[in-house]
Amino acid sequence: MSFYSSLHFLGAPVSLTSGNGLGIVLFSFGLSILISLDDYRSAHEDSSKPDTVWALIAWLFRRQSLLFILVVAVATCAFVVYRITASLVSTEYTGGAGLLVRLPGKTIHYFPLSPYGWYNTGINLREGEKLEVEVTGQVSPGFLRHEDDFWKAVSDYQEFKAGIVKQRPPQPSDFQWPFTGPEGYPREWYKKDNPFRPAILRNHPTYKEDFAFETDQGLTVRGLPHNSVVGIVLPEGEAPRRAQGIDDPSYVFSRTGGRDNLIYLSAKRESYPLEVTAGSSGYLWMAINDADLMRWDNSGFFFVRLTRE
Numbered sequence: 001m002s003f004y005s006s007l008h009f010l011g012a013p014v015s016l017t018s019g020n021g022l023g024i025v026l027f028s029f030g031l032s033i034l035i036s037l038d039d040y041r042s043a044h045e046d047s048s049k050p051d052t053v054w055a056l057i058a059w060l061f062r063r064q065s066l067l068f069i070l071v072v073a074v075a076t077c078a079f080v081v082y083r084i085t086a087s088l089v090s091t092e093y094t095g096g097a098g099l100l101v102r103l104p105g106k107t108i109h110y111f112p113l114s115p116y117g118w119y120n121t122g123i124n125l126r127e128g129e130k131l132e133v134e135v136t137g138q139v140s141p142g143f144l145r146h147e148d149d150f151w152k153a154v155s156d157y158q159e160f161k162a163g164i165v166k167q168r169p170p171q172p173s174d175f176q177w178p179f180t181g182p183e184g185y186p187r188e189w190y191k192k193d194n195p196f197r198p199a200i201l202r203n204h205p206t207y208k209e210d211f212a213f214e215t216d217q218g219l220t221v222r223g224l225p226h227n228s229v230v231g232i233v234l235p236e237g238e239a240p241r242r243a244q245g246i247d248d249p250s251y252v253f254s255r256t257g258g259r260d261n262l263i264y265l266s267a268k269r270e271s272y273p274l275e276v277t278a279g280s281s282g283y284l285w286m287a288i289n290d291a292d293l294m295r296w297d298n299s300g301f302f303f304v305r306l307t308r309e
Helices: 002-009 019-043 053-062 064-088 143-161
Strands: 090-093 099-103 106-113 119-125 130-140 229-234 262-264 274-277 282-288 299-308
Touching: 106 119, 119 299, 143 299, 282 299
Parallel strands: none
Antiparallel strands: 090 099, 099 106, 106 299, 119 282, 130 274, 130 299, 229 262, 229 282
């Protein structure tokens, strides 16, 4: 009754006729039994007092009533921490917008970005809204084109290491499209005298000149290197257009303007997060730059963390 009276005095919503009242009765009844058992044990064991810290701890843990109170106290603290955390932070899976975490004053979206075209994030932005964006991961826009060559090279090297063959196998001279992060390929990689450029680019009529990604109208976004990450905000029900060939380009990103309301989201790892502003209201779409008609050979994923105030 003392425990019940204390809670009632503190304003806790307890009642002897409710579930919490029954819990108090059971708690008090169990505690009284444990105290009685402790008294009985104390009367039949050595009455000498503990003389070391460890002996004191062992003596306390032999008192079942104290151990019971400790367990209840820890469980109560854990429950209180959980309720406070749940009231401040909520997590939900939203499908198109990925994992959504709500913090006081912030909403954080986590979602994967595949290299197979435009992706509707499902995030509805307001014009002028400020965002923080961070992108991680590795993507190759042409790895699957020579997947067989890659695994053959791995197998040849394993045989060499195992001593099956004596001569070290040569490294493939024309491995296509190395994996990169969201920073994409550097401009120097597109120079026509770069020996590491894939054969498909060396033989492509558009890429006979340096930095030909700036004129390649087959890209999702002409003017940006492969693996660059871009976003665009479009009204509900509208989807980004796709490049259909040389005579029907998709989007253009120029250093001198003409960005088609695109949001550039590429950076090196140490430069993230990026702070960007939505130029219009609508749904955010994102894409990894590549030729729209040549995405079948892509491999890898980027992962996006987008924070809204």
